[in-house]
Amino acid sequence: MKKRKTFRDILAALLVIFIALQFVRPSIPQQPVTSDIQAPPEVKAILRRACYDCHSNETKLRWFDQISPASWRVAEHIKSGRAVLNFSEWDKIAAPDRAGKLWESVNQAIAGAMPLKDYETIHREAHITEKDLIILKDYLNATVKDHPGDTAKQNAAKQQYQNWIDGKMNSAQLPKTLNGITYMPDYKNWQAISTTDRFDNGTMRVIFGNDIAVKAVHDGKINPWPDGTIFAKVAWDQLENKDGNVTTGAFKQIEYMIKDSRKYADTHGWGFARFKTPQLIPYGKTATFTSECVGCHKPVADRDFVFTSPLKN
Numbered sequence: 450m451k452k453r454k455t456f457r458d459i460l461a462a463l464l465v466i467f468i469a470l471q472f473v474r475p476s477i478p479q480q481p482v483t484s485d486i487q488a489p490p491e492v493k494a495i496l497r498r499a500c501y502d503c504h505s506n507e508t509k510l511r512w513f514d515q516i517s518p519a520s521w522r523v524a525e526h527i528k529s530g531r532a533v534l535n536f537s538e539w540d541k542i543a544a545p546d547r548a549g550k551l552w553e554s555v556n557q558a559i560a561g562a563m564p565l566k567d568y569e570t571i572h573r574e575a576h577i578t579e580k581d582l583i584i585l586k587d588y589l590n591a592t593v594k595d596h597p598g599d600t601a602k603q604n605a606a607k608q609q610y611q612n613w614i615d616g617k618m619n620s621a622q623l624p625k626t627l628n629g630i631t632y633m634p635d636y637k638n639w640q641a642i643s644t645t646d647r648f649d650n651g652t653m654r655v656i657f658g659n660d661i662a663v664k665a666v667h668d669g670k671i672n673p674w675p676d677g678t679i680f681a682k683v684a685w686d687q688l689e690n691k692d693g694n695v696t697t698g699a700f701k702q703i704e705y706m707i708k709d710s711r712k713y714a715d716t717h718g719w720g721f722a723r724f725k726t727p728q729l730i731p732y733g734k735t736a737t738f739t740s741e742c743v744g745c746h747k748p749v750a751d752r753d754f755v756f757t758s759p760l761k762n
């Protein structure tokens with residue numbers, strides 16, 4: 450009997466605490482919407498649905514978000530989410546950085562890093578569906594393949610690519626570096642796993658990963674990266690039109706890293722290659738050009754010489 454009473458007392462105490470907690474709800478600051486992202490309506494609709502609770506001033510809290518102590522976690526997410534990226538204060542981001550931020554955002558959604566998983570579990574409507582993925586990838590592809598002011602070169606590259614698909618071009622016709630790595634046009638079908646939002650020297654960079662890389666990310670087996678992993682880092686000039694919108698300009702260069710721990714044992718298991726200009730001129734006067742690559746990638750030796758961290762979790 451005594452035991453029962455203690456149990457009831459504990460329950461009652463917990464209930465009192467729970468009710469008391471409801472009075473110490475964190476406040477989520479109301480901030481005005483001063484601007485908004487510019488993206489095609491179908492892309493925007495996805496971001497609105499999946500991201501705006503944490504990355505805008507248009508947060509829509511559901512009743513279950515407002516119950517303490519869960520509400521504290523929600524408030525924390527909103528606070529830090531808005532701090533790194535706020536779609537409602539888009540005008541506060543420097544014009545040249547906006548395109549990069551949007552790029553990064555879409556990539557985060559495609560890579561499955563955003564929205565935050567625990568949020569997604571209880572907000573099913575924020576889930577990025579297969580259909581959403583197609584829309585987001587199409588959007589990225591259109592941005593990547595759009596090289597204004599460079600139509601002739603772009604068409605030439607497209608033709609080269611089409612020839613490659615049609616098998617009209619044998620590998621001997623594709624450029625090759627002195628360490629024996631052939632240009633791989635196929636990167637265009639890989640997944641963009643990261644963009645660098647640094648617009649220092651006026652270039653825009655996108656890093657693509659092949660299926661093995663993407664699977665390794667998915668399985669969390671990225672240190673070391675498995676043999677067969679290939680990264681392509683592509684850089685374009687960055688063009689800004691009179692409205693301050695940034696688009697990709699001329700193709701500058703493409704760099705590859707191919708993982709084969711035996712073949713490329715001399716360079717820490719990675720084969721390095723770089724092709725410059727739209728003519729894809731192989732970089733390096735001698736095969737030892739790779740020591741330049743290795744040297745600069747050395748600071749991330751503990752991450753298997755790879756800078757990019759595709760998932761921020």
Ligand code: HEC
Nearest residue numbers: 499500503526529530533534553554557558563564565568
């Ligand atoms: C539940 C809240 C929440 C939702 C929903 C959410 N995010 Fe985030 N996001 C965060 C938080 C918190 C951070 C910062 C901490 C971190 O990186 O984990 C962040 C970081 C980011 C960053 C990195 C920004 C930078 O400059 O470092 C990007 C990009 C991003 N989110 C995009 C998105 C996109 C796109 C969506 C929708 C598909 C989304 N987020 C949905 C909370 C959220």
Ligand code: HEC
Nearest residue numbers: 645680682704705706721722723741742745754755756757
């Ligand atoms: C001056 C330093 C430097 C040199 C030299 C350099 N890299 Fe990198 N590389 C970087 C940085 C930094 C990144 C991370 C992405 C970014 O910031 O652009 C990177 C990223 C990459 C990536 C994407 C995978 C990753 O690690 O994130 C590839 C592929 C790559 N580099 C290939 C090469 C090749 C091939 C060479 C030599 C021809 C080379 N790099 C030389 C600094 C360098």
